[in-house]
Amino acid sequence: MEGTAFQTADGTLIPAVTADEMREIDRVAVDDVGLTLLQMMENAGRNLAGRVLERDPERVAVLAGNGGNGGGGLACGRHLANRDVSVSVVLDRSPDALDGAVSTQYRILEGMNVSVTTSDASDVCSEADTVVDSLIGYGLQGAPRGRTQDLIDLCNDTETPTVSLDVPSGLDATTGERPGLLVESDEILTLALPKTGLRETESRLYLGDVSIPRIVYERVGIEYETPFRESYCVAVER
Numbered sequence: 001m002e003g004t005a006f007q008t009a010d011g012t013l014i015p016a017v018t019a020d021e022m023r024e025i026d027r028v029a030v031d032d033v034g035l036t037l038l039q040m041m042e043n044a045g046r047n048l049a050g051r052v053l054e055r056d057p058e059r060v061a062v063l064a065g066n067g068g069n070g071g072g073g074l075a076c077g078r079h080l081a082n083r084d085v086s087v088s089v090v091l092d093r094s095p096d097a098l099d100g101a102v103s104t105q106y107r108i109l110e111g112m113n114v115s116v117t118t119s120d121a122s123d124v125c126s127e128a129d130t131v132v133d134s135l136i137g138y139g140l141q142g143a144p145r146g147r148t149q150d151l152i153d154l155c156n157d158t159e160t161p162t163v164s165l166d167v168p169s170g171l172d173a174t175t176g177e178r179p180g181l182l183v184e185s186d187e188i189l190t191l192a193l194p195k196t197g198l199r200e201t202e203s204r205l206y207l208g209d210v211s212i213p214r215i216v217y218e219r220v221g222i223e224y225e226t227p228f229r230e231s232y233c234v235a236v237e238r
């Protein structure tokens, strides 16, 4: 496991993990403990909504990909819309391309007063108070391509502050490299444990609890002391 490079304000050391280690943690959480991706995704989205609500937004644009990262953003959009925030979702591909937990999160929004588009998103982002970047998380494969790349470009072109889920889209969660375009985040909410690739990033960093029990970390060989005491989201110092 990579070295510890993160801590909370009260000095609790937090181990950092690579994308592969995070995938293994997720696998053990699901296969051994019985947590579902949808549960963890819902926790991710609720923590993200909490961070965005701190900005007291009226209008939020959610840029969503088709993986777990996108699902967290869609869940966040629901929690914001439930609080009368005007939410516009921009998908980087057709809703028909969504499946599993992400599709579940999307289908709930369809019945709500949330606008969804896969086409022109520049006005949506420029008119928003906050952009949520949930295009790609630790599943990045190579330089952002196609519509996903266009949305990263567009997100960076607007002056609207952007909150990224897990890692800024386009960042290699393990190495910190940026093979192509990269979202310039105002803030990052990473999940469960900080990713090693976040060491060199400079945005404000928060860690969100997705309810993974200590026994999972122990099974994958990580000494874990919860950084979450009375809160579900903590500021993290590099």
Ligand SMILES: NC(=O)C1=CN([C@@H]2O[C@H](COP(=O)(O)OP(=O)(O)OC[C@H]3O[C@@H](n4cnc5c(N)ncnc54)[C@H](O)[C@@H]3O)[C@@H](O)[C@H]2O)[C@H](O)CC1
Binding pocket: 022, 026, 037, 040, 041, 044, 065, 066, 067, 068, 069, 070, 071, 072, 135, 136, 137, 138, 139, 140, 141, 142, 143, 144, 145, 146, 148, 149, 165, 166, 167, 191, 192, 210
């Ligand atoms: N325990 C946890 O921390 C949990 C985290 N969650 C979130 O899930 C993502 C990881 O989900 P995954 O489906 O594996 O991958 P991503 O969503 O990161 O991205 C996959 C998606 O992105 C597209 N993509 C990948 N590379 C490119 C590229 N170069 N250009 C364009 N598009 C690309 C591809 O289509 C993939 O489908 C993690 O980061 C967290 O945010 C879970 O929600 C719950 C547990």
Ligand SMILES: [K+]
Binding pocket: 069, 133, 134, 135, 136, 137, 164, 165, 166, 167, 168, 169
């Ligand atoms: K992201």
